[in-house]
Amino acid sequence: MNDQITQQEVNATAWAACDTFRGVVDPAQYKDYILVMLFLKYISDRWNDHYAEYKEQYGDDDERIRRKLERERFLLPYVEMKEEDSKTGETKVIDRFVGDFNALYERRNEANIGELINIVLDHIEDANKSKLEGVFRNIDFNSEANLGKAKDRNRRLKTLLEDFNKLDLRPSRVSEDVIGNTYIYLIERFGSDAGKKAGEFYTPKMVSRLLSALAQPKPGDRICDPSCGSGSLLIEAAQMVEAQGSHNYALFGEEVNGATWALARMNMFIHSKDAARIEWCDTLNSPALVEADRLMKFNVVVANPPFSLDKWGSEHADNDRYKRFWRGVPPKSKGDWAFITNMIERALPQEGRVAVVVPHGVLFRGGAEGRIRQKLIEENLLDAVVGLPGNLFPTTSIPVAILVFDRAREKGGARESVKDVLFVDASQEFVPGKNQNTLADEHFSKIVATVAARQNVNKYAYVATLDELSENAFNLNIPRYVDTFEEDEEIDIESVQREIIRLEGELAQVRSRMQKCLNDLGVEVM
Template sequence: MLDHAMELIEKESSQLEGILPKDYHAFNNDSLLHELLRLFNNDVLDDVGGDIIGRIYEYFLNKFAKNVAQDDGVFFTPKSLVKMIVYVLEPKKGILLDPACGSGGMLIEAVHHMHYSELCCGSIFGQEKNVTNAAIAKMNLYLHGAIDFNIMQGDTLREPKILQGGQLARFDCVIANPPFALKDWGAKEWNSDKYGRNLWGNPGDGCGDYAWIEHMVMSMARGTGRLAVVMPQGVLFRNQGKEKDIRRQMVESGLIEAVFPLGEKLFYGTGLSPCFLIMRRTMPANHSGRILMVDGSSILTPKRAQNVLEQKDIDKLYQLYVDYRDEEDYSRVVTLDDVRAKDYILSPSSYVQYHEEEVEPYESVRQRFMDAYEEMKRCEREFREAISDAGK
């Protein structure tokens, strides 16, 4: 019966065609499945919006992610981090791409940000290499109320599938948390990439981080394009292979608007500290030729098993971006000359001014110690004299 129900659902939505499981007959005697069906066969759920069902679905995805250790650089992006990034990009209009969409978390948050308006129709695009994850992303978007979306399954770096006129399609917003330090990603083909994605060079087959950045830059629309990409912090300072030269060209392109390294233990199953970069084709006038360096390493809420970005942390990070100014211990706006002087290192800790406690000179400390010592001896003498007088 469940298998037939899945077929009926697919007939109602071409977006879900061929992706829903149809092997529930294997669970005929499974009491857990029966209990789940009983719980969800509830009149209350008939009266709630589609997004509530989507949130339930996302809850289970989140719980599953906590129990799966990853060793291939792929990590489930915490919703709080996604929310922060979407705040900055503000995808309220235009079309949106996630070229490494996983289970669709970033696209879902974009849908939330768009408030389920008609802007969601035909404006959501994603590509995902893993067949199962691509199917999950489609179900996730559908359950959250997205009406018309396009999720393609395939290897984005080797075979991008979201094209227009034989070239990469261009998007107003590009957002992604691609696999970290991906090996064997297709460097050999990158040298002669027919889509021109090797605009700053080939980072080498040992690590695909900069290949993802180059792909996303080439996917930005001219004029309106902007992107946010989550990366390991190594992209800010690593010099392996051609990475330093690629980073130099990226800086000189003038596309980088802000750099945000974050604290550790924000991802499930790893203590790795991430960062994210914000890039724009067209900068606000007061941002042009400058980069906002934000040290977000201390802006988090520690938890026992995993740190999180609570709303107050998101608000703090977002306000630092909105203010786009120097703030002691947290941020500094630098010029391209400043970055050149640091040999193209993009780690904010190399630029942010940190509060330093005034160190008292040694002679002053020594004098205070001697004064206290003399005072102690005086008190001791007076105490002994008082004891002696009391005994007379």
């Protein structure tokens, strides 16, 4: 009998657990509690599943079983609860248990359940410092500000534990792919609920997939997202390499928000990307992905950075120790080109490929932004500009674009001879939704195929020479290059005149009948 749990069942149970917080806690906050609990349940069920296997194999030899379990990806330590004897002053152990989800579930009625959850997470973090150090520090299950006063907080946490207890995430029942998909599914649902706050952690799946495809990751690549949010874009890029039959890649990310960084770390572990290096830092002002006091270089750099970020650190750009802003310093109120420049400088010279989501203002704004844009084009780094529909993101309804830069086009690179820029207008390619539009598989495939073919397509794509870009003052506004104008249907004047004469005849007949009716009624009309 097939007793495997389906993706739909896991998704539905996990999402139902969110009812505990809806209407009480902001979605941008309660996502942290849900995803941490999912992670705890995941590592606990793995541990207990393997414990049962070893128990069957070694019987009551608990010491041998424990040694085996210590080789697990995550160690679940013993937790000892102590209290001081009021008479003797001595400290004694009043409770001792393996720090896992099951232990918390058994204690779900305790008056200090929020504190107990925090204690278990602290012990797990301490026992797995190389992987989990700092991951749980930004989440407080005993927070009155977020979860309410003690009585309400305890009730909510008890319900949360009972809901997650319905999830069976043992490896013998559910594959890691299903659990990873559930994590992404929850992030997407939270992104939809969180509105504008979702921009800190969420890029719609199809946009992530498209961005990854345009960046063309391949086996052996080092892949970086310097604004990685919850890490879903890195997961998409990794899966594109795996689809080529290889697991030979390395993932790197930087994230400025501590809580979001923690989600990214857990996302990597749930997707078995344990070796991924995700740093908590400000990528523009204090990047952590450095080696020998120089920026690390990558084969692929992808990102959906904050749109037009204000106060991004322009006052320090002239003295940037990594000299990233030599082409110019973007305006202090719009950090778009700061993020783009940062990405290009992290791409391997003569090889690295960059794909970034940007608002349309990046394509045409003047001043410092225009000068930076011109220099990058003159360096022959810009490869493609892809315009996407509006309302793809929960954070904004504006249309966005993807810029693709390729350092293989610079002198000495394999594509040095390419001297043009492909423009794609996919702004009308979407599936309309009630609150948000989406890209369908056929839209994704059409864009990717068009970029690969690099040919003119009527009303959809145009390959512009560098001379044409220069003539347009390096303005990248897509309608300047892709003509989507639709001529109005030619009007047949003679046919229209005949229709007017016919209608006037009908009108005269109606007026005549109406006048007769009025006369019969004795109504005089002035």
